[in-house]
Amino acid sequence: MKKFLALILALVMALSLVACGEKKDDTKTDGDTATGSVYYLNFKPESDAAWQTLAAAYTAETGVPVKVVTAASGQYDTTLTAEMDKDAAPTMFQVGNLGAVNSYGEFCYNLEGTDVYNQMTTHDFDLKNADGETVSIGYCYEAFGIIVNKALLEKAGHSLDEITNFESLKAVADDIHARAAELGFDAFTSAGLDGSSSWRFSGHLANMPLFYEFRDDNVTAQPATIKGTYLDNYKAIWDLYTTDSATTGAALLSATGDQAEAEFGEGKAVFYQNGTWEFSNLTSAEKFGMNADDLAMIPIYCGVEGEEKAGLCCGTENCWAVNKNASEADIKATLDFMNWVVTSDAGTTMLAEQFGPCPFKNAKTPENVFFAQANEYVANGNYTVTWAFNWTPAVDDWRAAVVDALGKYTADGGSWDTVKTAFVEGWATQYANEH
Known part of the structure; x- marks a missing residue:
């Protein structure tokens, strides 16, 4: 810059x-x-x-x-x-x-x-x-996934090579969270549901169940309805985000995007769900000055069979x-x-x-290491997780309902069925309203 x-x-x-x-x-x-x-x-x-x-x-x-x-x-x-x-x-x-x-x-x-x-x-x-x-x-073109501070990960006694699927991601995150006091940092940044942060979960994280459902069903155009086949996987990764973190429960309702970025940039968390656009903020001397060599981006693992061959979410x-x-x-x-x-x-x-x-x-080649990693996954034969959320009907209204349901589930101990309803029935309702 x-x-x-x-x-x-x-x-x-x-x-x-x-x-x-x-x-x-x-x-x-x-x-x-x-x-x-x-x-x-x-x-x-x-x-x-x-x-x-x-x-x-x-x-x-x-x-x-x-x-x-x-x-x-x-x-x-x-x-x-x-x-x-x-x-x-x-x-x-x-x-x-x-x-x-x-x-x-x-x-x-x-x-x-x-x-x-x-x-x-x-x-x-x-x-x-x-x-x-x-x-x-x-x-x-952009990619998103889970950004990793490799230096902190190694300080906690782990390495990127350990993490190949949801099971291994959870094992590493659980261990870091359990030792957060002695380590001086936690596993995940805050999964804030404030408007400046919630799009990461109602949009980008929601892409995971949508992508896999559409892949299974060979969906090639915006569907009028969805089934929610992989919503249990969505729940698994959301529960991990909101458990293995210093910020949990009701505090997530007001946690902001800047807060999560600062937690990661200041070395208070190992994992941070976000995208390639964060590279300049994290590495610029004006903000956090992180060493690019300490940064990596891994796929969002959520327990789907065969996800060891997943790449980053690109679109x-x-x-x-x-x-x-x-x-x-x-x-x-x-x-x-x-x-x-x-x-x-x-x-x-x-x-x-x-x-x-x-x-x-005339485009210049960017220095962003996250893009190099996205290309590396492709070169290694991993499948790209495409942006299925681009088909969301009445996107702002649908996401608002999902965020509201996530808030009730996370802060109030509500039922996950509330999230399923907002996700599946909300899609059908918003599609009908648009058409």
Whole structure:
């Protein structure tokens, strides 16, 4: 990040010197530079500073105003709905799954044939509407699993080689938790159910039972109903998270994402369920300064037969869309900005540092070790756990009900049947509401 900011600062200073001798006329088109403006509603709070810096650099270079607004964690859908009702609506926004296509597809510009579309090296994760138009493009790929502090693991007398399935993960975690007082750290970070953290469990952890059920049943499109075949496995890993941790019971209802990140970054826990996007935060000197060599990511094991051959959970919900209802000038400005982001040195540097591997011809190779490990699992013949949660209907409402049920089960000693009901019956209800 320091390298990226230094690069941008130098660029802005140089352009400022040029601007002193020549005033830019923003009312005229100069070559392919748009005369409109860009308003990007950003999906990821952790990348806000990088986007703000990049937007300023682009404006300094082209004179085109770029506004970046970042939605609060877990509030993107609500924020987008409110912003799209305004006269000055976002020109660039996130449409990351089929539910979002159903909700916002009518606002989406067909991106096929645009410069940014033609820069892509794969369209496997792009999303189309019912007419077959590409309404959003996947601009990066991510992986999630259980992040491990190898140094702490070894300090506790264990190694990564021991952990090959749920049984072995539980054995190691149980031992660390039992000796937490003497070790000075616990097994898992807090599995907080505050909105800044709960998506890790109602979305990413919920992917595990969904993936295996859909794999068994050969599901290839969003199903109207689900069976919950693997919900006992979901329960097993959730119980492990919430037992072998310093934060348990009712305290989890208000535990935040920042709290869990700090517990891991400050060496208070060995295991932390999260994704590749956490690498820069964990290793940056400005935050925790962890040694990249001490970090690893392992699959989320939950006791499914054959999971010894599982890899990481890979996919994306990071997909850009353009507002087709914006003015022609703003649409052109937005498409030009997107193309600059994926082709310029400043843009590709930021994407590599913040988002990892990106499917564009000029993309830089990221230094993120988690991606190297994801590729290593694939190279070793392990199967990739794809992002089945992308098919969740009315995703915010469905997840909210699952979180509420998890809270009742965890904090109040409620029945696991409450979670099953929210999971299975909630899916059918939300699907029916959407269709």
